[in-house]
Amino acid sequence: MGSVSGRRPNILYICSDSHGYPFSGHARHPLVRTPNLDRIAGNGVVFSNAYCGNPVCAPARTSLMTGMYASDCNSFCNSTVWDGGHPTWARRLRDAGYRCWASGVLDLHSDLDTGFEGRGLRGGHSHNPDITSLFRRPPCVRIDARAHVDGGPRDARHRDAELARGAVEFILREAPGLQQPWVYYAGFVQPHPSFVAFEPYYSVYPLDAIDLPGVSGEDLEELHPVYQGLRHATQIAVPIPEDRIRRARAGYYGRITELDEYVGQVWEALAEAGLLEETWLVYTSDHGESLGEHGLWFKSNFYENAVHVPMLIAGAGVPKAGTVETPVAHADLAVTLLDVAGVEVPGSLRGRSLLPLMEGRKGDHPGFAFSECHSYGTCTGSFMIRKDNWKYIHFTWFDDLLFNLADDPGEFHNLIGRPEAGPVAQEMRDILNSQVDAEFVTREAFRAQDRVLRGIAGGKTEAQLAQVFERRVGPGLARALAHLVKS
DSSP, X not given: OOOTTSSOOEEEEEEEESOOTTSSTTTTOSXXXXXXXXXXXXXXXXXXXXXXXSSSHHHHHHHHHHSXXXXXXXXXXXXXXXXXXXXXXXXXXXXXXXXXXXXXXXXXXTTSOOSOEEEEXXXXXXXXXXXXXXXXXXXXXXXXXXXXXXXXEESSOOTHHHHHHHHHHIIIIIGGGOSSOEEEEEEXXXXXXXXXXXXXXXXXXXXXXXXXXXXXXHHHHTSOHHXXXXXXXXXXXXXOOHHHHHHHHHHHHHHHHHHHHHHHHHHHHHHHTTOGGGEEEEEEESOOOOTTGGGOOSSSSOSHHHHEEOEEEEETTOOTTEEEOSOEEHHHHHHHHHHHTTOOOOTTOSOOOSHHHHTTOOTTOOSEEEEEEOOTTOSSOEEEEXXXXXXXXXXXXXXXXXXXXTTOXXXXXXXXXXXXXXXXXXXXXXXXXXXXXXXXXXXXXXHHHHHHHHHHHTTOOHHHHHHHHHHHHOHHHHHHHHHHHHO
8 A cells, every 4th residue: 555656655644632532523423523534534544443552641652653562662651751762663764765754742752863853842751751650659649630620712722723834834845845755743732631722612612512421429439449549649539510521521622623623734735735645644642531531531541531542544545434443553553654654564563554454454463452551640550452342451459340342332331250251351361461461561660660750859858859849749748759759
């Protein structure tokens, strides 16, 4: 599969932040408007069961950019980013003759060779580690999290507008004259919270029409202990008023629709430049957004809103209006880019090419998606396997979860321990064990986070360390944690 011209296709890669798969028109959301993403979906292939490698920014992007599991790259949370040990697909493509540019949010280690030439790249967690992920035994409280569960309008466009202009200018002015295939990566910020949306799009979603999370008292009563801890760590265990929930969800929807406008501008630029038949347009997001379901907000969990992401491919040689239902992952997408570019794919990569699935063949894809999480608010490592209609979630040292998404799309009925589900549960455990040693990886995450903490604390007094911690956890907890570290 390649471009009509026979040249290796260009790749225009758009990655948003926190856009969950359910929140698009082509995913049949009853409210969210995404006409441009829907148009791209109708002109290409939709992976309707695509999953991020980790429902947290930095490790998610590590898997997305390398074709490895994030833990293979010692990236576990937003304080432990990609270590450079496994090259990005951009490095591999550059070495094979592509020119690769990146703009916006990349969130890899900015001091290492990513393979991209930077254009307005924004700082990531390599220089701004999230210290809350360094305190997970037990989890510490993130003092500012609850305040984000609110929303409203703003007068100005998001800075993503500038990022879109840069991509459009590249497509119209530079790309047509290039003599070699190119990659342009655009890392948009939206719809990542805060849930404040550009007014024309915020008002598209009247508050009295906003849907509310389907959370029952029984659901909260039976929520897994690890996720109970996550609710407390993000200060959302105390019920949030309904008006704030409506504003937050309206803001999230509005941010998605503003983002959709910018994606449309890029698509139109490809058409204007006559490059649609020579370019792959890829759209995905690093992870999703819980948005109140199961009493959770933000990320760091394996419920569908947080871990199930959009993945669209359209353009050169891509079948139109196709849908792939096989569970796939970001690691597969990374390998697919190498495959379509004619680059030899190392057998050590975790992902598998999606080209056969796009063409209606199975190929060598194993038929499951893997994800993992070792982030703030979670007191242990957790791992997910999605295969067929089943989702299995393993927590190191805790009980597991098993859901049949066909019968229980809301993930309310845990089937672990049910005799009729025993064979499926064992199959999923076997798949997980074939991929990782879960307890070893859990301990490695803690060790890596401890090393980062020692590095931050080194040479500082208790008072100085407390100042570093205060922005995330508030003055009181900052002093307590600094005393713990320095004692």
